[in-house]
Amino acid sequence: MTAVGREGAADDAPETSSVRQVSRVVLLDPDDRILLLHGFEPDRPTDTWWFTPGGGLEGTESREEAARRELAEETGITDVALGPVLWKRHCAFPFDGRRWEQDEWYYLGRTERTATHTGGQTDLERRSVSGLRWWTSEELSASHETVYPTRLAELLRTLLDEGPPDAPVLLETERV
Template identity: 55%
Template sequence: MGPKRRRAARVLLLDPQDRILLLHGFDPQERGRQWWFTPGGGVEDGEELADAAHREIAEETGIRDARLGALLATRATEFEFDGRMYAQDEWYYLARTDTVETDASGQTELELRSTDELRWWTLDELNATRETIYPNALAKLLGQVLRKGPPARPVRLTGPRL
């Protein structure tokens, strides 16, 4: 059996100080394999990408006032997670919020089993960390957005698998 194909809407969610919210996750079957990642997830059948982005922000972070902006980037990736291979097409949106308090109580059972922290990061912290962050080009993309604004057309992100 091949990898499960999946579409995902992901979000660079920024607070009023231009910090980005990331979730800390791990593979439930390999707890030592850990990383930080943007809010977002699978697009349900018949759901628009922007609607999925809003839904995922609310479920994963409890933030309901996010204002979705430009589509910044796309990425195709393959990864193994919880004993299954995935082939995922991702769309990354910019979003802004005035809310900095988070609430993970709306997360799915799998999300609760595979995430343990939500944290606001500055661009300097992203650039300085040695921790694994997905997508790998996140700091570069965020830096460009903060300096120049969203790209005229979505950029294509590449890099190693999750």
């Protein structure tokens, strides 16, 4: 299991400068709402942000296997049609006293289920995630809260208007 931080950092990730391989899920319900988790810095609970479910690869699992496992652990949702990789990005950020470098792939996911269960979260996730919420594109666009990736509202609107891209879109590197 992995814990989710500012960008989905794991409590068992190495403390070296190696780049962590991460899979994320842009999970949409039948009404095209996106599921986001509300995270915060464990030592600073007022430092909050929203982010997509996902986390680091474990052992020899594939990116798709990691996406499915992380989604199940963090949300309890296992009945998902996992689609293509929408976006890829590199990010770096501090979380829980460490510096994280990640190579993230964002998969499209569709589900009929909107009920969530967070019982599979790790200890660090329980200390750094305050909840989950389904957002409409309009709500996300109107929000002034911090969301990762930072252009998620625009990316979601494009996805809903145009469908998945023919090839994954490379997003700009984000460093916090």
